[in-house]
Amino acid sequence: MIRHIVLFRARRPDDVEAIRSGLDRLREIPDAAHLEVALNGRQDAWSSEIDVVVYGEFRDAAALEAYKAHPLYHEAIRLVRPLRDLRIAADYQAPTD
Numbered sequence: 001m002i003r004h005i006v007l008f009r010a011r012r013p014d015d016v017e018a019i020r021s022g023l024d025r026l027r028e029i030p031d032a033a034h035l036e037v038a039l040n041g042r043q044d045a046w047s048s049e050i051d052v053v054v055y056g057e058f059r060d061a062a063a064l065e066a067y068k069a070h071p072l073y074h075e076a077i078r079l080v081r082p083l084r085d086l087r088i089a090a091d092y093q094a095p096t097d
Contacts, residue, residue, distance in 0.1 A: 001033070001058065002059075002094065003058075003092055003094050004056040004091050005091075006053070006088070007054075007089075008023070008051055008084050008086065008087055009050055009087075010085060011083060011084065012083075015084075016051045016052065018083055020038075020051075028072055031063045031064070034057040035055070036054070039053075049086070
């Protein structure tokens with residue numbers, strides 16, 4: 001399983017909800033085994049620069065690529081890109097027990 005984590009910071013505080021809402025459409029893409037879009041609940045000095053978190057689980061690299069190729073993914077990018085100041089993404093293979 002591949003875990004996909006993306007962190008976003010809004011250009012302006014007023015844009016945070018629009019970013020969350022735009023990214024929430026990603027949950028409609030069927031290729032993710034699990035997908036969450038949430039506001040950052042941690043508000044300390046080290047994490048206040050992140051506003052929205054996307055967390056996804058994909059069965060394999062092909063499922064992640066299919067997710068990124070989906071039209072809703074491209075629509076979310078089109079909506080969110082002008083509102084964000086920062087985007088950090090990481091994908092990693094989940095350990096198997």
